[in-house]
Amino acid sequence: MIGRDLKIFTKNHKSDRTDIPMRLQGFTEISSLVIGNDVWIGDDVIITAGCCHIGEGSILAAGLQ
Template identity: 50%
Template sequence: MVRLGFLLLYYGFFRYLPSSSSRGFLWTRKIRRWCCKGLFFSCGININIEHGASFGSGRQIKIGNNSGLGVNCKLYGSVAIGDNVMMGPEVIILTVNHEFASIEVPMINQGMKEFKPVCIGNDVWIGQRVIILPGVHIGNGVIIGAGSVVSKSIPDYSVVVGNPARIVRSRVS
C-alpha cells in the first residue's frame, strides 16, 4: 500500500515538478529522490531523478550513488545503473522486444521476446536521446555520444557513437 502511495505521488505530481537545474528549483531534486527511494529496488545516495523521467513501477531499477535519470528519460524493465552515471535528456533503455521469427504469423500476434536486463557500469556518460536495447552491458568509464543506438555490449573505457553505436576510440592511452 505504501508503494502505491509513492507511485501516485510520483506519477501524479512529483514527475511534473520543474527540472532541478531550473533557477530556484533545486528542492525538486530532493523530493523526487525521496519518492524514488520508496520505489526503486535499490537506491544509492545523492541520486537525481529529473523532470518527466518514467520507469514503470521502479521495482526492477537499481541506481548507484551520485547517478541520475535525465529529463524525460524512459526505462522499461530491469535496469542496473552504477555509481556516478550521467544521463542526458530523453534517453530510452529497453529490456524487451517484439518477437518476429515467423513470417506466417503477423508480428503483432507473436508476442514478446524474453526480458533481457540492461547493466550500466560506473562513471558512465550517456548523451541526449541515446537508445539502449535489451541485454546490453555498458562497461565502466564509457561515453556514449548523443543520438546513438546501442545494440551490443560496450567494453570498459570506450567512446561510442552512431546508429548502430560503434567504438571510435578508447579512453585508455
C-alpha cells in the first residue's frame, strides 16, 4: 500500500568537488529501487537516492508536513 504524495528520487546532485558549485557538477547515475512484497509506505514519504532495496513486509512511516 502506498499513501499519498510519495516521492522517490533515484539520482542526486554530484558534490565531489568543492571548487565548483554543486549545481554545476551534474548528477549521479540513476539508481534502481526494488520494493518487496507486502510493503506499507505512508503519506508524504520521501525515498532518497542511494536507497536500493526495501525489504518484504517493511513499513515506512508517514512523513511530517
